[in-house]
Amino acid sequence: xxxxxxxxxxxxxxxxxxxxxxxxxxxxxxxxxxxxxxxxxxxxxxxxxxxxxxxxxxxxxxxxxxxxxxxxxxxxxxxxxxxxxxxxxxxxxxxxxxxxxxxxxxxxxxxxxxxxxxxxxxxxxxxxxxxxxxxxxxxxxxxxxxxxxxxxxxxxxxxxxxxxxxxxxxxxxxxxxxxxxxxxxxxxxxxxxxxxxxxxxxxxxx
Numbered sequence: 001x002x003x004x005x006x007x008x009x010x011x012x013x014x015x016x017x018x019x020x021x022x023x024x025x026x027x028x029x030x031x032x033x034x035x036x037x038x039x040x041x042x043x044x045x046x047x048x049x050x051x052x053x054x055x056x057x058x059x060x061x062x063x064x065x066x067x068x069x070x071x072x073x074x075x076x077x078x079x080x081x082x083x084x085x086x087x088x089x090x091x092x093x094x095x096x097x098x099x100x101x102x103x104x105x106x107x108x109x110x111x112x113x114x115x116x117x118x119x120x121x122x123x124x125x126x127x128x129x130x131x132x133x134x135x136x137x138x139x140x141x142x143x144x145x146x147x148x149x150x151x152x153x154x155x156x157x158x159x160x161x162x163x164x165x166x167x168x169x170x171x172x173x174x175x176x177x178x179x180x181x182x183x184x185x186x187x188x189x190x191x192x193x194x195x196x197x198x199x200x201x202x203x204x205x206x
Contacts, residue, residue: 008033008098010105017128018194020187022135022167023098025090039183042169046161049153050177058143059150065114066151068203072103075110075122079136091136099135102126109200111152113144120144123152127200130162130193149176155203162193 008023016022021037051059058064076099080091102108103124109132110124121144123137134152139145156164166173169180181189 008094010101013098013102013126014107014128017126017131017133018190020183020190022133023095025092025095036167037183038168040169040180041183041186042166042173042178042180043186044153044164044166044173044176044178046153046157046164048177048179049150050175051150052175055143055146055150058147062206063115064120064141064144064147066147066203066205067112067114068155068200069103069109070112071119071122072108072110072124073100074119075112075124075138076100076136078119078122078138078140079124082138082140099124099126111148111155111203113139113141113148113151115141115144121148123148125152127161127198128194130160130196130198131165131190132156132161132163132200133165133167146176151203151205155201159201160196160198162196163189165190 016035021035023033024036026034076091076096080096099108103110107128108124108126110122112119113121120141121137121139123134123145125132125134137145137148153164166178169178
């Protein structure tokens with residue numbers, strides 16, 4: 001399911017996420033914006049993340065430190081630019097500005113992973129009620145994005161979130177335990193949790 005048009009204003013974005021819809025441009029910047037509500041929908045169950053043994057060893061080794069909302073702008077711009085993404089990304093400048101506005105308003109959050117004092121990876125997304133929509137992640141040091149995902153899931157579980165949306169399944173997220181459910185099932189679950197009084201809070205780990 002998709003729709004074309006609309007705006008990236010704060011109220012419009014919040015209403016879209018509350019109804020299971022998100023923007024994902026497929027045209028050049030300045031052309032009509034495309035909005036999606038895929039069927040099936042990919043999610044992580046809060047107790048469904050699979051942590052491979054190698055990643056568990058990385059976590060135990062304290063090679064990285066983890067924070068939240070310390071550098072949202074760099075996380076989202078890195079998601080658009082690292083490796084070969086600069087000419088092959090849906091994160092247009094307009095999209096980046098819109099999500100920074102969501103962050104400033106308290107609805108978008110980032111998890112940063114640091115290695116030797118330098119940002120090595122991260123993930124960002126939108127929090128609305130008891131739902132968190134993970135939008136994109138990046139790494140410049142091996143395993144850093146996976147470390148961000150593990151800490152995000154654990155943090156959301158501790159804070160009482162009920163639904164972790166990742167929109168579309170990939171081989172990578174499937175290996176980590178993500179599943180697909182029907183759009184109908186997703187929208188039912190979203191309706192139950194979107195008005196939940198859940199606060200993202202602060203994540204810190206060294």
